[in-house]
Every structure is written in structure tokens, then in C-alpha cells.
Ligand code: SF4
């Protein structure tokens with residue numbers, strides 16, 4: 001089974017307990033206006049090019065026969081400044097699992113493990129399941145997900161995980177459609193399934209100034225999660241930086257002056273990430 005991954009980050013300390021290796025699956029069905037991983041949105045390989053320092057020599061635009069260059073329409077092997085690359089690499093699940101498990105002893109000694117993230121891992125549910133079956137029971141495996149997936153896919157993936165981190169962004173469906181591009185109905189349904197599943201989990205809300213961090217939205221999330229654990233994540237102000245490199249536009253300027261002071265007391269079990 002083959003899947004598309006856009007990054008593998010080692011020594012991650014923000015994607016679950018301990019020191020972890022995070023695998024970023026390429027492709028996401030959402031389009032959150034604040035997304036800080038624009039290179040993870042498209043479910044296909046794409047060109048990543050950095051303009052800063054380009055000599056305008058044109059070498060990368062000349063036709064070539066390299067197999068790996070054909071998907072992006074540029075030669076990836078000639079840039080004297082190493083400014084062009086292909087985002088997204090296909091992995092066989094067996095090969096990826098073997099690679100990830102090389103750090104098993106390290107994870108055991110550091111209380112860490114492997115985290116499947118994205119993009120949205122559940123967009124490649126079959127690949128996720130195949131990979132998880134090769135990892136489960138051998139190493140601690142966590143999942144980071146938007147929760148936007150068919151119920152069947154959601155359940156078969158989370159049941160193979162040791163820990164699930166799932167976003168709850170906006171409780172108002174119209175606002176959810178406006179700012180993420182999809183309805184929240186499927187997400188809230190899966191969130192309830194997660195609560196009932198017995199799989200250890202954590203909900204997470206990104207605090208986007210004036211959008212998700214309003215009193216009204218946070219109170220609605222607090223009511224929904226009750227005593228469930230939830231982590232509130234600060235907005236990443238560097239989010240727009242990578243958009244030009246994958247030929248995307250960060251269309252909606254986030255007004256950081258709208259930042260709301262979060263009243264943690266409305267939650268029963270929340271932590272605010274620094
Ligand atoms: S090869 Fe590199 S320096 Fe030359 S045009 Fe392409 S990106 Fe710019």
C-alpha cells in the first residue's frame with residue numbers, strides 16, 4: 001500500500017507526549033484560512049520554489065528526462081542554489097513502518113513515539129490503517145486529525161491509535177463553512193464517537209483572533225466537550241510565509257489586534273499552550 005507524505009519530522013515535542021517522529025500526510029479536505037501548512041493541502045505532488053536568492057538563470061525550466069522531475073514540470077537537480085524541490089513523496093507502508101521503527105528503542109527510553117499528522121491523515125485512510133497495523137503494539141502511535149472523515153474510516157483508524165488529538169475549530173456551522181470550507185456536522189459526529197470510543201484523546205482548538213477565539217465560540221466548545229480534556233493553541237503568525245512557495249495566496253489577513261483574552265474558567269479541563 002502506497003501513500004503520499006510531505007514531511008517527516010524527527011525530535012518533535014509538540015505532537016504528543018515525549019519526543020516523537022511526526023509523519024505529515026499530504027492532502028486535506030479543509031481549507032482553514034489560517035492553515036500554516038499550505039504545502040500539505042493538495043493531495044498530489046507539487047512544486048515548491050523559493051524566490052529569495054533566485055539567479056533567474058532559467059536552468060530549472062529546461063526540459064529534462066529525470067523521472068522525479070516530470071510530476072512538477074521543472075528540473076529538480078540543476079539549481080545552483082537548491083531553490084526548487086518536489087513536495088510529496090510516495091512511500092510503501094512496509095518501508096515507511098520499517099524506517100519509523102528504527103527509533104523504537106529511542107522512543108521507549110524517551111516516552112515518545114510516532115504521530116500521524118497532515119494535511120489530514122484520514123484522507124488516506126487505507127494507507128493509514130495499513131501503516132498503523134505495522135506500528136501498533138510496537139511503538140506508541142498518536143494521530144492528529146481534523147476529524148473530517150467518513151465514520152467508518154474515522155473509527156477504523158482511531159481504534160489502531162494509542163492517542164488521538166482532534167481539532168474543534170468552530171461550533172457554528174455557517175462560520176465553520178466560511179472559515180474552513182466544510183460543514184462541521186461530520187466533525188462533531190466523529191468527536192462524539194471519539195468521546196465514546198475509549199481511545200485516550202485530547203481535543204484542540206486553534207485560537208484564531210476574532211474567528212475561533214470569540215467568547216461565544218469558546219463557550220460553545222466548552223459546553224460540547226464538558227469534562228473532556230482540551231488544549232487551546234495560539235495562532236501561528238508565521239502561517240502566511242510559505243504560501244508563495246507553493247503558488248498559493250494567503251487570502252484572509254488575520255487581524256491579530258482582535259485577539260481575545262481567553263477565560264479558561266469556562267472550561268472544566270483546558271490547558272493553554274504557551
Ligand atoms: S535554477 Fe535556481 S537559480 Fe536558476 S532560475 Fe531556477 S530557481 Fe532560480
Ligand code: SF4
Nearest residue numbers: 028030032035119146
Ligand atoms: S485542517 Fe489543518 S491542514 Fe487542513 S486546512 Fe485546516 S489547518 Fe490546514
